[in-house]
Amino acid sequence: MDINSLNSKVVLQENVSLKIYNTFGIDVTTKYFIEVKSLDELQSVLKFSVDNSLSILIVGGGSNILLTKNFEGLVILNSLKGKTVVEQNHEQVKVKTASGEGWHDFVIWSLDNNWSGVENLSLIPGSVGAGPMQNIGAYGVELKDVFLELEAVEIMTGRVCTFTKEECHFGYRESIFKNVAKNKYFITSVTFLLNKSDELKTSYGAIKTELDKMNIIHPNSRDVSNAVIAIRQSKLPNPKVLGNAGSFFKNPEIPMENFNKLKAEFPDVIAFTGANGGMKLAAGWLIEQCGWKGKLVGHTGSHKDQALVLVNYGGATGKEIHELALAIRESVKTKFGVDIELEVNIY
Ligand code: FAD
Numbered sequence: 001m002d003i004n005s006l007n008s009k010v011v012l013q014e015n016v017s018l019k020i021y022n023t024f025g026i027d028v029t030t031k032y033f034i035e036v037k038s039l040d041e042l043q044s045v046l047k048f049s050v051d052n053s054l055s056i057l058i059v060g061g062g063s064n065i066l067l068t069k070n071f072e073g074l075v076i077l078n079s080l081k082g083k084t085v086v087e088q089n090h091e092q093v094k095v096k097t098a099s100g101e102g103w104h105d106f107v108i109w110s111l112d113n114n115w116s117g118v119e120n121l122s123l124i125p126g127s128v129g130a131g132p133m134q135n136i137g138a139y140g141v142e143l144k145d146v147f148l149e150l151e152a153v154e155i156m157t158g159r160v161c162t163f164t165k166e167e168c169h170f171g172y173r174e175s176i177f178k179n180v181a182k183n184k185y186f187i188t189s190v191t192f193l194l195n196k197s198d199e200l201k202t203s204y205g206a207i208k209t210e211l212d213k214m215n216i217i218h219p220n221s222r223d224v225s226n227a228v229i230a231i232r233q234s235k236l237p238n239p240k241v242l243g244n245a246g247s248f249f250k251n252p253e254i255p256m257e258n259f260n261k262l263k264a265e266f267p268d269v270i271a272f273t274g275a276n277g278g279m280k281l282a283a284g285w286l287i288e289q290c291g292w293k294g295k296l297v298g299h300t301g302s303h304k305d306q307a308l309v310l311v312n313y314g315g316a317t318g319k320e321i322h323e324l325a326l327a328i329r330e331s332v333k334t335k336f337g338v339d340i341e342l343e344v345n346i347y
């Protein structure tokens with residue numbers, strides 16, 4: 001392996017623990033580890049990985065991965081930084097953000113500039129660059145709603161490519177980067193279109209309730225952000241305190257006729273109109289009904305306040321958490337006949 005071919009600014013480390021690089025806090029190692037801070041560094045590192053046939057794992061905030069074993073390739077930690085206004089008029093602003101920027105920092109920066117569009121996505125952990133991976137979403141807003149385009153480096157060739165919204169094939173917690181383009185691109189920047197006036201989305205009941213609690217009758221985007229932050233802090237375990245990767249499963253959408261049968265058998269089922277003409281079931285409710293909520297299984301379990309979130313109570317292995325996830329999925333299938341898909345990326 002010729003490490004002299006690497007950009008002189010990058011440092012190749014060997015046998016590095018990944019414990020601080022994943023929010024589950026799983027203590028596995030990677031054979032090689034490099035942090036990249038510029039496009040030049042990245043292109044040199046990608047070429048190095050191809051020349052040496054190293055499989056790579058791109059890590060941003062590590063808040064949507066479950067590491068089940070030591071990684072035998074090269075982990076690339078994304079530290080590409082920078083935010084630029086590309087264009088603006090009286091109504092809108094186009095902002096290009098490097099993929100290694102923190103997502104929540106980007107949201108707060110937008111609010112500080114009085115731009116709206118991402119306030120409902122406040123406090124989602126992780127990097128900007130991982131956002132398009134699963135079209136991050138919360139409280140009725142998805143990344144695709146403010147997305148214009150992204151730039152990515154093709155791993156095999158080092159070529160910089162642009163993906164439009166259509167080319168990203170965004171869906172519910174889905175994109176081309178989780179499917180056919182998986183492991184083929186390193187997203188380097190994302191360009192968003194934000195509004196200069198507030199166009200708020202407060203259709204999720206919890207936001208309205210929280211705004212009422214805050215005595216706010218005419219909210220602005222900062223108020224909505226504060227409401228979302230307050231709800232999230234009251235409901236979700238902080239990964240710095242209790243290892244987790246947010247919702248472990250996606251909410252499944254089922255055809256209307258299947259839903260009608262399910263509703264006849266389980267009248268309390270929680271469901272909302274889906275994006276594809278069916279009904280979206282609250283996976284948390286399905287899991288809770290199977291008796292998993294708050295249950296401890298070894299060093300892991302489903303969280304007491306939010307059944308969708310699997311947690312590491314200390315010392316859990318990725319394999320243990322993965323096995324729990326599969327057992328939960330199996331029991332939901334047995335009780336309700338519904339498949340729940342894992343949202344977290346398993347390695
Ligand atoms: P990582 O975990 O580092 O990576 C995730 C995947 O993307 C990996 O496969 C990785 O290889 C790949 N990847 C990362 N960066 C790049 C890149 N630049 N180019 C190509 N591939 C890349 N998600 C939501 O959608 N909505 C929520 O409301 C939400 N709430 C959460 C709350 C908590 C407490 C936690 C812990 C997680 C939550 N998540 C939520 C999940 C997670 O925060 C998001 O999916 C986030 O976008 C992951 O970012 P990351 O940088 O940590 O990604």
Ligand code: NAP
Pocket residue numbers: 137138139140203204205206235236245246247248251272273282284306308343
């Ligand atoms: P919640 O408010 O307890 O609601 C349970 C589920 O019902 C949510 O998953 C949500 O689906 C759905 N829902 C609620 N109100 C809805 C409405 N008015 N219209 C359509 N669907 C509705 O959910 P929560 O777990 O506390 O999460 C709140 C929000 O944060 C959700 O949007 C959730 O996706 C997001 N979140 C995501 C993660 C993650 O890791 N992916 C982690 C924490 C929170 P949706 O999930 O489709 O919105």
